[in-house]
Structure formats: C-alpha cells, structure tokens
Amino acid sequence: EREDLKKDEL
C-alpha cells in the first residue's frame, strides 16, 4: 500500500 502512496505525487 505504501508503495502506491509514495508514487502518487508528480
């Protein structure tokens, strides 16, 4: 879950 969280910014 945290992997996705990390990449949600530009």
Place this chain on the structure above:
Amino acid sequence: MNIFRLAGDMVHLLSFVVLVLKINATKSCRGISLKTQELYTLVFVCRYLDLFSNFISMYNTTMKIVFLGTSFAILYLMRGHKVIKVTYDREQDTFRYLFLVLPCALLALLIHNAWTPFEVVWTFSIYLEAVAILPQLVLLQRTQNIDNLTGNYVFLLGLYRGLYILNWIYRYFTEPHYIQWIVWISGIVQTILYLDFFYYYIKSWKNNVKLALPS
C-alpha cells in the same frame, strides 16, 4: 488531494506555460538554460517510467504526459527551431552536467527505499530535480536585463516546490504512516536553493524595478 498539492501542481504547470509563452512570443530563449531544461526532461523520463504500468488517477497520468510533452517541446524549441536556437546563450550556459548527474546517481545507488532498478531510477530523479535549477540560476546571475517572463518562470518553479512542502506537512498530519524522508529532504534542499532568488525577486517587485541578481 489537498489544496497545497493542487496549487503546487498548477503553479508547476503554469511555469511551463510561462516559459513556452516567453520563447514563442519573443522568438528567443535568451536567459534560459538549456542544461536545466535537459536535466528536467531527464528527471521526468526517470520519474515517470511507471506511466503505463502504475495507474493512480486520470489526473496523474494526464499531468505526467503534459510534463513530459512540454519538456520535450521546450528542448525542440531551444535546439531545433531555426530562429530560436540561435538566441541560446551557449557561451554563458557553462554548468557541467556531470557535477549534478554523477553525485545524484551515486546518492541514489547508496540511499533509496528499495534495491530495484525502478526504485533507484525514481530516487535518482528526486535527487536530480532538487539541483537541476542550478545551471539556470547561474545563467540568471550572468544575464544582464533579465526579462520579466524569465524571472516569473524561475519564481513559479520555486513556488511550486514550496507549496509541495506545505502539502507534505498537511499529509503528515492527516494520513497515517505518511513518511517520505528522501522526498522531503530533497524537496527542502530544492526550495532552499531558491531563497536567494526569491529575496531579489520580491525586492525588485516591491520597488518596481527590473530584476537583477548581484554577481
């Protein structure tokens, strides 16, 4: 998505608009560092490797494509456009890429969240973005008569990162387990690099005089 993040993205987007507008309206890229533009393009290419494999939202995908497309369009204008490319300050834009790319690559190999090619390349893009403005700042210092659009462009780029810091603070307090040391420290370094520029930008704006950086 919180208001700081959205504002940050919009300011970032606006910085591209201002740059393209400046280059197209004046048919000149005087005062713009091609090195910084190339480094930003490298940053986006490395960061958005997951463009087609990791779908987050329509918003994210669209913005990534716009950032990539605009970066390559700017490179085309500065390197390939017959009229514009001759206005490039080649002799003044002398910053060495390797001084930035090599330390960032080494740091990404040493400090990252996971030892996978994707993660290391992504981390490299975070480090490189933090320092990619340096050739532009050096060029600004050398340029006499900085035009308003160039000044505004650099200001918007700095403002974008400042807004992202507010976004991280907001997220830290509102989202459980939201801790991103690599991104935060890089983002703070990136913002600090602009402080000197901000000082002169705001001073020139308040006194209503043309922006000039002391060399």
